[in-house]
Amino acid sequence: RTPSSATMAGRAVLRTALTALPALRPASRATLRPVAAAAPRFMSGRVPNPDPVWKQDSNLDNVIPSDMDQATGIERAEMLAEMEGKQLFEEGMVGPFGTDANPVMVESIYEERIVGCPGDCDKGNTSxxxxxxxxxxxxAQPYKCASCGQVFAIKKIKGAEYNF
Structure with a gap:
């Protein structure tokens, strides 16, 4: 026999009431706390941002920071060296054509360095x-360019001390 629609509706009401029962417990069993002790809540649900560790001057609020303000690491070290009139890395072509007996010495503070060669150095028409x-x-070993035959080797140098 199938239950009537009234029976099914009664079961649904009972099931809903049993589910909501914990929320309907008497106020005497609930823990009450004063309103002043409650944590502040905001409409957005977000916690306000804490004060930053450092603050800019009030007249610099809308100023775009310079490259020096944003630079870090090796980029900052290069900028500091340029401000002192020095060049941190030798970026131009150096010296004569490198051979097995007299390779082009590439200065580096690391054990390796990426080097570029135009490939036609032996003919002199690099432009x-x-x-x-x-x-x-x-x-570990010198590198010989497969295109022109020029030889490059690492010359280990001590890194400059920059506060970056």
């Missing part, structure tokens, strides 16, 4: 070729 060949030179 014609715009395609650089990039390779990794390690301190």
């Amino acid at each position: 014609v070729n715009n395609e650089m060949r990039w390779f990794l030179v390690t301190s």
Whole structure:
């Protein structure tokens, strides 16, 4: 026999009441606390941001920071060196054509460095070729460019002390 619609509706009401019963417990059993002790709540549900560790001057609120303000790491070290009139890294072509007996010495504070070669160095027409060949030179052994035959080796130098 199938239950009537009234029986099914009664069961649904009973099930809803049993589910909501914990929320309907008497106020005497609930813990009450004064309103002043309650944690502040905001409409957005977010906690307000704490004060920053450092603050800018009030007249600098809408100023875009400079490159020096944002630079970190090696980029900052390069900028500090340029401000002192020094060049942290030798970026131009250095010296004559490197051979097995007299390789081009690439200065590095690390055990390896990425070096670029235009590839036509032996013919002297490097301005014609715009395609650089990039390779990794390690301190373990010199590297010979497959295109022009120039040899590169690492010259380990002590890193400058910069506060960055």
